[in-house]
Structures are given as C-alpha cells and as structure tokens.
Amino acid sequence: LASTDFSADVLVIGAGQSGLAVGYYLRRAGLSFQLLDDQPAPGGAWQHGWDSLRLFSPADASSLPGWLMPRPVDHGFPVRDAVIDYLTQYEQRYALPVQRPVRVVEVQDSGQGFAVHTTAGTWQARAVVCATGSWSHPFVPNYAGQADFGGVQLHSAHYREAAPFAGQRVLVVGGGNSGAQLLAEVSRVAQTTWVTEKEPRFLPDDVDGRVLFTQATQRYHAQGGAVPAPPPSLGDVVMVDSVKEARERGALSSVRPFARFTRTGVVWADGREEAVDAVIWCTGFRPALSFLKGLDVLEADGRVATTGTHATKRPGLWLVGYGSWTGFASATLIGVGRSARATADEIRAFLSGGVTSTL
Numbered sequence: 581l582a583s584t585d586f587s588a589d590v591l592v593i594g595a596g597q598s599g600l601a602v603g604y605y606l607r608r609a610g611l612s613f614q615l616l617d618d619q620p621a622p623g624g625a626w627q628h629g630w631d632s633l634r635l636f637s638p639a640d641a642s643s644l645p646g647w648l649m650p651r652p653v654d655h656g657f658p659v660r661d662a663v664i665d666y667l668t669q670y671e672q673r674y675a676l677p678v679q680r681p682v683r684v685v686e687v688q689d690s691g692q693g694f695a696v697h698t699t700a701g702t703w704q705a706r707a708v709v710c711a712t713g714s715w716s717h718p719f720v721p722n723y724a725g726q727a728d729f730g731g732v733q734l735h736s737a738h739y740r741e742a743a744p745f746a747g748q749r750v751l752v753v754g755g756g757n758s759g760a761q762l763l764a765e766v767s768r769v770a771q772t773t774w775v776t777e778k779e780p781r782f783l784p785d786d787v788d789g790r791v792l793f794t795q796a797t798q799r800y801h802a803q804g805g806a807v808p809a810p811p812p813s814l815g816d817v818v819m820v821d822s823v824k825e826a827r828e829r830g831a832l833s834s835v836r837p838f839a840r841f842t843r844t845g846v847v848w849a850d851g852r853e854e855a856v857d858a859v860i861w862c863t864g865f866r867p868a869l870s871f872l873k874g875l876d877v878l879e880a881d882g883r884v885a886t887t888g889t890h891a892t893k894r895p896g897l898w899l900v901g902y903g904s905w906t907g908f909a910s911a912t913l914i915g916v917g918r919s920a921r922a923t924a925d926e927i928r929a930f931l932s933g934g935v936t937s938t939l
C-alpha cells in the first residue's frame with residue numbers, strides 16, 4: 581500500500597445522505613474535512629432505486645439539515661429522481677468537498693490516527709466517519725438447492741422495473757416495504773407469490789412515513805432516548821398508492837417460506853413442488869463496512885459496537901446512518917440529521933481535547 585498522499589482532520593467515507601448531513605455539521609463546526617464516495621455521481625443509494633420508487637413521506641418530512649427538499653409539482657411524495665436532484669443540489673449548496681469515484685479499500689491504524697487506503701491513494705486522517713450505507717451489501721438468506729436453481733434470482737438492490745418479468749411465475753421474498761412495493765408492481769404483469777417469514781404488518785391507510793416518524797419520536801423521547809420497540813415500527817408496510825391498489829386487486833396475500841429450491845422451482849413445507857421462473861429477494865441489506873477489518877472492530881454480525889455513533893472500541897471512529905444501532909431513525913432522510921449533529925459535536929471535542937464520546 582502507498583505511503584500518505586493526502587491528509588485531512590476528518591475523513592468521511594460515503595457521500596450519500598448520511599455523509600452529506602455529517603459534512604453539513606462539520607462545515608458549521610469549522611473543521612477541515614473531506615468526503616470520499618465510490619459512485620461516479622451524487623445521490624448515494626438513491627441512484628440505484630427502482631424506476632417507480634417514491635418516498636413514503638412528503639418532501640418537507642424527508643429533508644436533511646438546513647434546507648427543505650423542494651415540493652414535487654404533482655403534490656405526491658417525491659420520486660427517486662427528485663431525491664437524487666435534492667442530494668446533488670444539497671452538496672453544491674453547502675460546497676461539500678466530495679471526491680468521486682474514490683473507493684475506500686482499507687482503514688488502518690497509523691499511530692497518530694488512521695491511514696485510509698483508497699483507489700486514488702492513501703489519506704491520513706485524525707478522525708474517520710463511516711457513512712457507507714448498506715446498498716452495496718445486499719443480504720440473501722440461504723436456502724437448500726439455491727445454487728442449482730436455473731431461474732433468475734435478483735435482489736431488490738438491482739431491481740429496476742417489472743417489464744422483464746412479464747408473463748412469468750415470480751416469487752417475491754420479504755415482508756417489508758421493498759417486498760410490498762415490488763410485489764404490487766410485478767403482480768400487475770406476472771403471476772406472483774409473496775413469501776414472508778410471518779404475516780406482514782400493514783399500517784393504517786392514513787399513516788405515512790411522517791406520521792410513523794412522529795409517533796416513533798414521541799415514544800423515543802418518552803422512553804428517555806431508548807430505541808423504540810414496535811408497534812408501529814419504521815419497518816411496517818406503509819400503504820402507498822401502489823400497495824393499496826394491489827390490495828384492491830387481491831394481490832397482497834402472503835405465504836410462509838418454502839423448504840428448498842429445485843432446478844426448476846421450489847418445494848413448499850407441505851412437500852408440494854411448484855415451477856418458478858424468477859425470485860426477487862427483498863430481504864434487506866447489511867452494513868458496507870468490510871474496509872474496517874484491519875481495525876479489529878467488526879463484530880460477527882458485520883456491525884461495530886457503538887456508543888451513540890462512536891465506535892466504542894476505537895477512539896476517532898464514528899458510524900452514521902446505518903439504522904437504529906447508530907442512532908434513532910438514522911437510516912432515513914429526516915432522521916440522520918440528529919446523528920450527524922451529535923457526531924460533529926463529538927469530533928470537534930475529540931480533535932480539540934481527545935474526548936471520544938459524550939453520548
């Protein structure tokens with residue numbers, strides 16, 4: 581690995597919504613920082629969302645710190661490309677210093693801080709913030725016979741549109757919002773079966789992401805800051821228009837998982853075989869943190885032990901935006917600002933006096 585090519589007080593890895601929110605508060609704190617992102621363009625994971633993807637909250641309830649997302653002209657919830665535009669403009673508006681495409685390959689202890697090895701040279705940094713999200717690390721559960729299945733397998737991370745599945749027999753696996761929304765879309769053109777571990781939990785029709793966030797925030801404060809337990813949960817299915825329409829068509833019923841794959845389909849728990857052309861995995865993601873393996877902070881589940889957003893075992897290292905384990909609602913546009921602000925405050929204290937965590 582190369583010797584040091586560049587340096588910054590704070591290096592933020594990832595410039596999706598989480599990295600940008602951290603950048604906003606680092607700028608306000610007057611710190612020297614740099615963001616690195618491995619994509620060719622702004623927008624983080626939203627660049628890879630499917631074509632019909634809409635937020636499940638209105639624009640003003642889906643905003644990063646400092647600047648509200650503009651309202652869509654059609655008065656609906658913002659579409660994918662509107663989020664990408666917003667993040668692109670946000671980056672410019674606050675002159676956030678992002679270098680892309682630059683992929684972080686490994687973070688090592690350098691004695692005085694961190695040596696961050698990338699596809700464009702090595703950075704020296706006193707503090708590192710991981711904001712790499714999870715899109716690049718899709719999770720697919722293990723099923724017997726999966727490797728021999730001759731049909732198509734696609735994770736929701738790579739799904740764009742229903743057209744390639746027209747006329748096919750498709751299993752949509754996973755009971756969260758991605759599963760419900762892709763089922764709603766694919767069931768219009770294909771013969772679908774929705775496979776979920778247990779009966780999906782549908783929110784009332786009038787509960788959108790904003791209501792959910794507000795209710796969960798109230799419980800969060802009532803519990804003195806502990807992460808709220810369901811119900812309702814941010815993972816429950818929001819009844820966006822396409823999902824309501826699928827319910828009206830009778831396309832929303834679900835079955836429990838199959839036992840194994842065959843070459844041409846699946847075998848259900850009762851022994852019945854069924855031919856299947858394609859399986860769409862809506863089974864979630866894991867944090868994209870493999871570049872931390874040299875620091876000895878990764879736990880068996882791929883996460884890092886945290887106190888607030890600070891890595892409990894490693895001074896100078898923070899993680900923002902990965903979900904409740906890095907801060908309440910931190911994997912949402914509206915929720916990440918709070919974690920980002922606390923993180924910038926801690927980094928300022930750390931750089932000036934060596935304090936690692938105040939949360």
Ligand code: FAD
Pocket residue numbers: 593594595596597598599616617618619623624625626629633634635636637642682683684685711712713714715716758789868871900901902911912913914
């Ligand atoms: P990302 O957007 O993934 O950004 C991380 C960036 O880091 C990416 O550009 C990535 O390529 C880059 N990166 C990764 N590894 C490296 C590396 N080693 N080196 C350099 N760069 C790297 N939230 C809401 O608030 N409202 C919604 O309605 C909503 N709907 C959603 C619908 C779907 C289908 C999904 C999947 C999520 C939704 N979310 C929603 C959740 C959330 O807003 C996103 O998951 C969000 O993209 C997470 O932002 P992030 O910045 O943490 O990660």
